[in-house]
Amino acid sequence: MPTSSKAQTPKAQAQARRQRLLAMLAEGSFYSGEQLAKKLKISRAGVWKLMNSLKALGVDIESVARQGYRLPRAVDLLDKDAIVSSLPATTRSQLERADVLLTVDSTNRFVADLSPPQAGRFQLCTAEVQNAGRGRRGRSWIAPFGSGVCMSLGWQFVEAPPTFSALSLAVGVAVVKAFKRLGIAGVGLKWPNDLQWQGRKLGGILIEMRGESAGPAQVIIGIGINMQMPSAIRMQLAEREAALIADIHEIMREQTPTRNALIGAVATELLQMLQTFTVSGFAAFKDEWHELDTLANAPVKVISGSQTTMGFARGVEADGTLLVDVDGELRKFVSGEVSLRAVKS
Numbered sequence: 001m002p003t004s005s006k007a008q009t010p011k012a013q014a015q016a017r018r019q020r021l022l023a024m025l026a027e028g029s030f031y032s033g034e035q036l037a038k039k040l041k042i043s044r045a046g047v048w049k050l051m052n053s054l055k056a057l058g059v060d061i062e063s064v065a066r067q068g069y070r071l072p073r074a075v076d077l078l079d080k081d082a083i084v085s086s087l088p089a090t091t092r093s094q095l096e097r098a099d100v101l102l103t104v105d106s107t108n109r110f111v112a113d114l115s116p117p118q119a120g121r122f123q124l125c126t127a128e129v130q131n132a133g134r135g136r137r138g139r140s141w142i143a144p145f146g147s148g149v150c151m152s153l154g155w156q157f158v159e160a161p162p163t164f165s166a167l168s169l170a171v172g173v174a175v176v177k178a179f180k181r182l183g184i185a186g187v188g189l190k191w192p193n194d195l196q197w198q199g200r201k202l203g204g205i206l207i208e209m210r211g212e213s214a215g216p217a218q219v220i221i222g223i224g225i226n227m228q229m230p231s232a233i234r235m236q237l238a239e240r241e242a243a244l245i246a247d248i249h250e251i252m253r254e255q256t257p258t259r260n261a262l263i264g265a266v267a268t269e270l271l272q273m274l275q276t277f278t279v280s281g282f283a284a285f286k287d288e289w290h291e292l293d294t295l296a297n298a299p300v301k302v303i304s305g306s307q308t309t310m311g312f313a314r315g316v317e318a319d320g321t322l323l324v325d326v327d328g329e330l331r332k333f334v335s336g337e338v339s340l341r342a343v344k345s
Contacts, residue, residue: 014050014053015102017040017042017046017050018050018053018054018102019102020039020040021036021040021047021050021051021054022054022059022077022102022128023077024036024039025061025069025070025071026071026074026075026076026077026146027074028070028071028072028073028074028075029070030064030067030068030069030070031068031069031070032067032068032069033047033048033068033069035068036068036069051069057102057103057128057129057145058129058144058145059071059129059145059146060072060144060145060230071146072230073228075145075146076146076258076259076260077128077146078100078126078127078128078259078260078263079100079260080098080099080100082258082260082261082264083098083100083124083126083260083263083264083267084098084264086260086261086263086264086265087264087267087268088268091267091268091271094120094121094122094271095121095122095123095124096117096118096121096122096123097114097123097124098123098124098125099123099124099125099126100125100126100127101125101126101127101128102127102128102129103127103128103129103130103131104125104127104129104130104131105130105131105132106130106131106132106222107125107126107127107130107150107151107152107222108152108206108208108220108222109132110125110127110152111123111125111152111153111154111220112154112208112210112218112220114154116154116156116210116216116218117154117155117156118156119156119158122153122154122155122267122270122271122274123153123154123155124151124152124153124154124263124267125151125152125153125154126149126150126151126152126263127150128145128146129145130150144229144230146227146228147226147227147228147229147230147247148203148224148225148226148227148228148229148247148259149203149223149224149225149227149259149262149263149266150222150223150224151222151223151263151266151267152220152221152222152223153220153221153223153267153270153271154218154219154220154221155218155219155221155274156216156217156218156219157211157216157217157218157219157278158216158278159215159216159217160211160217161277161278161279161281162280162281162282162283163281163282163283163318163319163320164209164217164281165319165320165321165334165335166281166282166316166318166319166320167207167219167221167277167282167320168192168193168205168207168320168335169189169191169192169282169285169289169316169320170273170277170282170284170285170289171193171205171207171221171223171270171273172189172193172195172205172289172292173189173273173285173288173289173292174266174269174270174272174273175195175203175205175223175225175266175269175270176188176189176195176292177269178262178265178266178268178269178270179265181265181269182257182261182262182265183252183255183257184248184251184252184257185251186198186251187202187251187292188292188293188294189289189292189293189294190293190294190295190340191293191295191313191316191322191335191340192320192322192335192340193205193206193207193335195225196246196294197246197250197251198246199294199342200243200244200245200246201226201244201245201246202225202226202246202247202248203223203224203225203226204223204224205221205222205223206221206222206223206224207219207220207221207222208220208222221270223266225248225262225266226245226246226247226248227247227248227249227256227259227262228247228248228249228256229245229247248262273285281318282318282319282320283318286316286318289316290315290316293313293315295313295340295342296313296315297312297313297314298312298313298342298343299311299312299342299343300312300313300324300340300341300342300343301340301341301343302322302324302333302338302339302340303338303339303340303341304333304337304338304339309324309326309331310326310343311324311325311326311327311331312324312325313325313340314330317332320335321333321334322334322335322338322340
């Protein structure tokens with residue numbers, strides 16, 4: 001990442017050294033402490049201090065006697081230039097700012113704290129480590145270093161478009177389109193905000209909005225995608241939880257795209273979706289969403305507080321409301337109030 005021409009503060013210098021150290025270790029090869037000290041132009045004690053600061057961020061670093069330090073596997077680090085250059089020229093021209101961070105509490109929160117983008121332009125933020133990532137209904141989002149994508153896109157509607165409440169469904173359609181562009185097939189959508197592969201969670205979507213009911217509406221679209229979940233993390237999860245997680249590497253293996261390419265593809269499709277949604281709302285995406293609905297006509301249960309409703313999923317209405325057939329009667333459910341789960345036969 002570019003640095004200021006002014007003299008760096010000690011904090012900025014430490015940050016720059018951490019990033020340089022990560023760039024070296026990202027190859028997956030061993031480096032001795034002496035080699036690292038020489039390349040970073042610091043003492044061996046300084047190297048040790050940097051190593052500990054990276055470990056504190058959740059970066060798993062192996063240390064082997066007489067061989068040195070390395071990451072357990074090579075990691076394609078996030079790179080602002082690579083992301084921006086992957087965008088088509090028209091998309092790039094609408095990019096107001098892009099932030100690629102080493103660590104952040106939440107990419108959504110980072111974008112929310114910015115001034116809203118100008119009409120027709122967008123903001124993009126992604127980070128290697130997200131300390132307080134959130135999913136829907138206040139759940140946390142686990143994203144160990146180098147294992148996934150945490151990204152947020154900021155956009156401003158001049159006024160709230162029709163069927164604004166269904167925006168998360170249209171976002172899901174856009175993300176699946178981005179996957180297909182990269183050869184990632186078989187991904188479906190579970191109402192209202194899950195990306196699924198073979199019935200397991202591949203990613204999630206969190207939409208946040210600021211604005212009045214009449215007038216400009218700022219939206220922050222947060223997306224988390226599992227790229228390659230470390231086996232150590234899977235082992236820490238309960239067996240049932242681990243079995244419900246999918247990642248891009250499992251689907252693509254040696255053809256797995258870089259995280260930078262994936263972020264660029266998703267941002268491109270999101271921008272196209274937002275421009276269409278501004279005019280047409282969810283109507284332009286409803287048929288595609290139904291084709292991707294992983295629970296179409298399946299037995300489901302809808303959980304709202306202490307109440308559970310059993311029925312069959314029947315898609316969504318134009319405003320994104322879930323339809324469930326309960327004993328022959330179509331009942332409607334709003335995403336902010338409930339949790340939808342499949343019922344195994």
